[in-house]
Amino acid sequence: MIELNNATKMLGGFxxxxxxxSIQRGSYSVVLGPSGAGKTLLMEVIAGLTGLDSGTIRINGxxxxxxxxxxxxxxxxxxxxxxxxxxNVFENIAFGLKVKKDRNIQLxxxxxxHLLGIExxxxxxxxxxxxxxKQRVALARALVIEPDILLLDEPLSxxxxxxxxxxxxxxKHIHRTRPELTIVHITHDFEEALSLADxxxxxxxxxxxxxxxxxxxxxxxxxxxxxxxxGLKNIYKGRITRHDGTPVFETEELRxxxxxxxxxxxxxxxxxxxxxxxLEPSDTSARNSFEGIVKDMExxxxxxxxxxxxxxxxxxxxxxxxxxxxxxHEGKRxxxxxxxxxxxxxxx
Amino acid sequence: xxKAHGFATVFIIMGTIIVLFVVVPILGIxxxxxxxxxIETARDTEVISSIRLTFISGLCATIFAVIxxxxxxxxxxxxxxxxxxxxxxxxxxxxxxxxxxxxxxxLTVLGRNSAIGHTFSVLGIHFTGTSIGIATAMAFVxxxxxxxxxxxxxxxxxxxxxxxxxxxxxxxSRTFFSLTLPLxxxxxxxxxxxxxxxxxSEFGAIVILAYxxxxxxxxxxxxxxxxxxAYSRPVAWLxxxxxxxxxxxxxxxxxxxxx
Numbered sequence: 305m306i307e308l309n310n311a312t313k314m315l316g317g318f319x320x321x322x323x324x325x326s327i328q329r330g331s332y333s334v335v336l337g338p339s340g341a342g343k344t345l346l347m348e349v350i351a352g353l354t355g356l357d358s359g360t361i362r363i364n365g366x367x368x369x370x371x372x373x374x375x376x377x378x379x380x381x382x383x384x385x386x387x388x389x390x391x392n393v394f395e396n397i398a399f400g401l402k403v404k405k406d407r408n409i410q411l412x413x414x415x416x417x418h419l420l421g422i423e424x425x426x427x428x429x430x431x432x433x434x435x436x437x438k439q440r441v442a443l444a445r446a447l448v449i450e451p452d453i454l455l456l457d458e459p460l461s462x463x464x465x466x467x468x469x470x471x472x473x474x475x476k477h478i479h480r481t482r483p484e485l486t487i488v489h490i491t492h493d494f495e496e497a498l499s500l501a502d503x504x505x506x507x508x509x510x511x512x513x514x515x516x517x518x519x520x521x522x523x524x525x526x527x528x529x530x531x532x533x534x535g536l537k538n539i540y541k542g543r544i545t546r547h548d549g550t551p552v553f554e555t556e557e558l559r560x561x562x563x564x565x566x567x568x569x570x571x572x573x574x575x576x577x578x579x580x581x582x583l584e585p586s587d588t589s590a591r592n593s594f595e596g597i598v599k600d601m602e603x604x605x606x607x608x609x610x611x612x613x614x615x616x617x618x619x620x621x622x623x624x625x626x627x628x629x630x631x632x633h634e635g636k637r638x639x640x641x642x643x644x645x646x647x648x649x650x651x652x
Numbered sequence: 653x654x655k656a657h658g659f660a661t662v663f664i665i666m667g668t669i670i671v672l673f674v675v676v677p678i679l680g681i682x683x684x685x686x687x688x689x690x691i692e693t694a695r696d697t698e699v700i701s702s703i704r705l706t707f708i709s710g711l712c713a714t715i716f717a718v719i720x721x722x723x724x725x726x727x728x729x730x731x732x733x734x735x736x737x738x739x740x741x742x743x744x745x746x747x748x749x750x751x752x753x754x755x756x757x758x759l760t761v762l763g764r765n766s767a768i769g770h771t772f773s774v775l776g777i778h779f780t781g782t783s784i785g786i787a788t789a790m791a792f793v794x795x796x797x798x799x800x801x802x803x804x805x806x807x808x809x810x811x812x813x814x815x816x817x818x819x820x821x822x823x824x825s826r827t828f829f830s831l832t833l834p835l836x837x838x839x840x841x842x843x844x845x846x847x848x849x850x851x852x853s854e855f856g857a858i859v860i861l862a863y864x865x866x867x868x869x870x871x872x873x874x875x876x877x878x879x880x881x882a883y884s885r886p887v888a889w890l891x892x893x894x895x896x897x898x899x900x901x902x903x904x905x906x907x908x909x910x911x
Contacts, residue, residue: 348815351815351819352818352819353815353818353819372818373815373818373819374818374819374821374822374823376819378819379819379820380815380816380819382812382815382816384812386810386812386813386815386816388813388816388817388831389813389835390831390834390835399817399820399822400820400821400822403820403821403822403823403826404821445816445820446819446820449820449821
């Protein structure tokens, strides 16, 4: 368990905090935010690489400010891997074990290398590895010391999409096999956050703007920055199946026609401003067309945010002008149209 | 001729002038020195012992700087503290002080009648007219070369490597010796070579602190003063040759190791 209380840190002209935060043991937290938001600095505070100007940080109930980074049992993976260039892959991974005078260095290094599929690279230098290989070595080096907390700073940002999703799978697997391991993961990628996180923290300008379950944060952003950064999105988990060759995304309540080339467990997201609301009955069967009832309306400047129940709740944004033209009000029946291409699906 | 060609031509001519400016005197002294007198000089015991004294004193000065200057260079590269810039300027001072003036300054604080000089003389260490004095003068004028190169070397090591090592449980000293130092090594070695090279070419500060025993540059000066140009030339040429060979060899070794 990591707890920050009114933690602040000034660095140059930048101020981190005051941060209040609690991360449960064994959880997977994803920190989202634009560059310069202070995400890496937050990680360094947790790792003890940076002190605090005020406030407290407690790890597993103990005042962590008293504990140097060497004693915090934290595995830290920097964004550009920070592999030791004067050591080969084996020596990099073994470094933490060697420092602790571990007796089973060879065995432990081989085991973790096998888990991450890099056992063939052990005798290689680190300079000519690919980005994905470097990331695996960095992960292996952090994991082999069996830390309580694993901090990942944009671990997938430099990798291509296919490789990144493979690594996501492996990180998930590692987290499943080590349920006590608390992971904090920085990213600016919303899909990454959704597919990994138990908890999402959105940061900007040194502050945590919102923290909560991913669905909650993405569908109910608390302030305009979070809304614009994550986009106000409808998020559903379901399955993709084929009906006469057409991919269909199914939840228990509803079916959407989508465009995709894979089947199976998936997330679907629909940006709130991509949904069309109309009062006219629609006969175009090619589109996703649903009957619904307006459950909630909230004016936001020139826009109106609608919660429309179509079997599931759908967040929709329309202009104030069109809302009043249609005479929308709470309890009003309407029709919702969603183009198949407006539904973004990706593997769960 | 196009404009681009004109530009390149001017730069080539100007660059050539600078290169010749350095090369011509060195070649000139070589051409003006008969091989026979060079060989004779190389057999002169006074010359040999002065060259040996020069190289060894320079080496001692460099070892002193490596041991005591490395922590300072690391501190300057890694930490910001009040007066850091002042400390950096102090380290650079020997470069701008006229070396004869540096010699006078050293003699003032290390001479037999000074407090420091007297204290050391009780321990049997004398700075005037000794090889220790020579090494001290060499160290004084050449130490910026090592400290600045080492500082640059440490600054070139990514801090995040050290931070990662800390999270892996490595102490500061463990991290320094197994990570930072090996990664900065090339800068340190080339800084040490530069310092040594600068140290062995010193004349001004040494001649004031220790005219005797005679280092090579002082020997050249003495032969010139007492016997004239022709007599001092073979010694000068021999010293230039040996310095060139030593310097090039060291450079070559470190360059090759880097690749």
